[in-house]
Amino acid sequence: MTTTIAVGYEKNLPVTDPDALITRETPVSELGPYDLLVEVEAVSVNPVDVKLRANVPARGFAVLGFDAAGIVRDVGSNVDLFAPGDEVFYAGTIGRPGADQRRHVVDSRIVGRKPATLSFADAAALPLTAITAWEALFDKLHLTERSAGTLLVVGATGGVGSIMLQVAEALLPHVIVIATASDDERASWVRSLGADHVVDHHADLTEQVLALAPDGVDWVFTAHSQGQIETYAQIVRPFGQIVAIDDGPRDVSPLKGRSITWHWELMFTRPLEQTADMIEQHRLLNTVADLVDSGRIRTTATRTLTPISAATLREAHELVEAGRTVGKIVLHGWDENAAAQNR
Template sequence: MKAVGFSTSLPISEDASFIDVNVDKPVPEAHDLLVKVRAVSVNPVDFKIRQNSAKNVVLEQPKIIGWDAVGVVEAVGQEVTLFKAGEEVYYAGDITRTGSNAEYQVIDERIVGRKPATLSDEAAAAMPLTALTAWEILFDRMRLSPERDRNKTLLIIGGAGGVGSIAIQIAKKLLGLHVIATASRPETTDWCKKMGADLVVNHRNLIDEVRNAGFQYVDYIVDFVDTNAYWDSLAELIKPQGHIASITGSATPVMLNKLKSKSVSFSWELMFTRSTFQTDDMIEQHHILNRVADLLDEGVLETTLTQTLHGLTAESLKEAHAQLESGTTIGKLVISF
């Protein structure tokens, strides 16, 4: 089958940063679905793994990445109970397994949801990874609820990106929060407002922007950009007994002691935790994706798709990664096969 991968970590401008390859069609086992992939989207995790997983080495077998896909189930493993052949699905995948930049992929049914019926393949492919990330950070890590938290303030660092775009919608429409998002360009500001943000502030002068808007402190903060780069501002702006959560990780220690005097909680979120560790509640991602599909079909949530490329080729992946690495992407970029 056709696939796109890489044998060594190279700048995206290099010809061999992605290569077209032919590999064996995978066989589903146990809880696996064999999916004929029709569209994928790109996320920052894609280019980070491409840049770092094969530094100064040449892999014997090209690495195939990609996390976000829409497709049709072609075959199922012997223990599958949630899906059958012919059904349309969408999912974000498993970082420990071969990715979705291929004609076919095997994926555990417990992290797969039904494709939203009202969305095109491209519009649906934009959603899984970011929706799961936003849902888990707000509901599973921070444990927010509309009954307890309605009208409280949430500051979203990076509102116009893929995760920020759907997090704004979930926070506003499902939790009833007062959403403050960060952006710095007119087009990203407009996008955040389109997604439902009540207020958009410039992240380059974060403390003054938030306080000049009338907020001494905010109840909750989620970081989708750079934990340490904004840490001092987040520690200053968070309300006593508030909660900060981040998806971005850190190569250096995070100064949690800055939160002590306020008794502030801090959480990490990684969407791949459940599949990587085969957690007891791994099937929760199946349920979340189905719930998000319902909300998309009902018009409560909307797709964050903003750009579509075409063709399962090294060139289309190069173009997508170059766009993502520029740091100017709004919403989600999808590649249709």
Template sequence: MTEQMPAVAYRHNLPVSDPASLEDLVLPVPVPDPRDLLVRVEAVSVNPVDTKVRANVAPDGTPRVLGFDAAGVVTATGAGVTLFQPGDEVYYAGSIARPGTNSRFHLVDERIVGHKPRSLGFADAAALPLTTITAWETLFDRFRLGPDSEGTLLVLGGAGGVGSMAIQLARATTRLTVIATASRPESRQWVEGLGAHHVIGHHDLVRELGPIAPHGIDYVISPNTTDAFGAFAEILRPGGQITAIDEPQGLDLLSLKSKSITFHWEFMFTRPLFGGPDMIAQHRLLDQVADLVERGVVRSTATTTLSPINATTLRQAHSMVETGRMIGKVVVTA
């Protein structure tokens, strides 16, 4: 008889207030392919991508399990696995092309998995992977920064998940001056605690940045890019760079041309989706960040922990994320 497990899925695009927007169900425990780990999931976190997929990507009535961030314990491995063994504690962000982490057991390719930081519990570790990968790839793959890099980095949405990690990684691994946006007193306090050199409001970037960076900004990380290109064209130095992690509507980059500003996309699922020899870069970067955590220079961004992993709790977590006012990350434990 096939072993079964509890999971949470959606069948139709519904508002999170609808009890059917996420449902409890029972599924077979999956069997690892050659490079897969079978992980017993101990904690997950909810990201904006979870809510966007639930609301906009139709599963055509077939249950789709969501969830990307996870921390747990390896219980079995595929025949070709070389990086992990049963009993290892891991953390990772999974792939948008495979069933999600909102289940008791989950399959994930070992090449996008890191060893969980030893000093963190599963809940604190589960808050990190997706936003860590996004921030890391932005700083080091898109902007090509290094330990001697100088200049000014503007992190929009500094109190969010990606912003919180970008601030910490930039401070820990570069010589950049980090400026972050945050509007509420509690979000400003959070961003300052993560190490931002300056905190500003986001409503008038040109005015706010004038006294701080009179010669312009070198790099911008933007989670909300729609209608922002006019401001970006003013605040960036010639040759500056932008990385967007959202899907801006009506994209028009012409205002950036006169300063030869470079525009990048960052989508942390690119490597899991397309594979290739550099897919293992996500394994390596997660292990590097685990080391930064152990050294005390990067900390978890978990701010809210709920339990257990079921439809009711995950609807609550989705609702929190959909407000757009989250500070840090919401985590759900088994």
């Protein structure tokens, strides 16, 4: 049986506990017909990693990690999208072991070619957030290059917001983008990514947004919707649309009077449900890679840690858990001696 170095958890512990994340040798999953075996060179940490580590029982040893960039080493019998030696990036799925391992098995239909102009570390910052932003804008809100109106991005300094601003700048020329930020540094960050206007989400959002869009915004993307429905009901125009990626709220009835549409976006739905259009994630990641290589999108990596180990992943989890990160935290390189020390 082939094994590999992996970082994961056995118990739901505070991130400050040395055992919150640990290194083990774990079996490499068998390749399915559409699978790739990827030698992982870099990973990044997302809020979903933190939520799983803190709240979901491991039932043994659970390997986390979704964003990854690496090199294809083997392919399943039905794979025709990639070959050994190809450089790839992807976001995996919560239905299979995570990417925080040296050798990782992933379905080829949710994998894209790594942007040629990016390092593995800079590429690993992009997949999960790019898929989320793309599906929110184009699958949920159905925006096109002809769409005209105003988009409010709530949580614009986070990973998804940081890539959404760039996608809107590159592909939605007639959409005015309002981004939320909490201080001058973050306001400067979102402007550099394409935001037309910036508002402070710690102040009166209704007053600020309606000063910029008196008739209301056409669309809202929100990473922080809990407790905001009454506000959204005031700032979204009649027949407008909202797409949310967080866990709340459950009652959106205040939106009914204006016939405002509410969407949920979960980028894991396609691989979890094995939908007939799973390959759309492969296609959109390739498009993102093209946009990167043409200079229209840049990495959202803002901090890089090395090597990939239990200690550096705990550090990254702690930073993400604090909720003050701008862009993405990435990790690259492996401590090849870690597994022997933790058996």
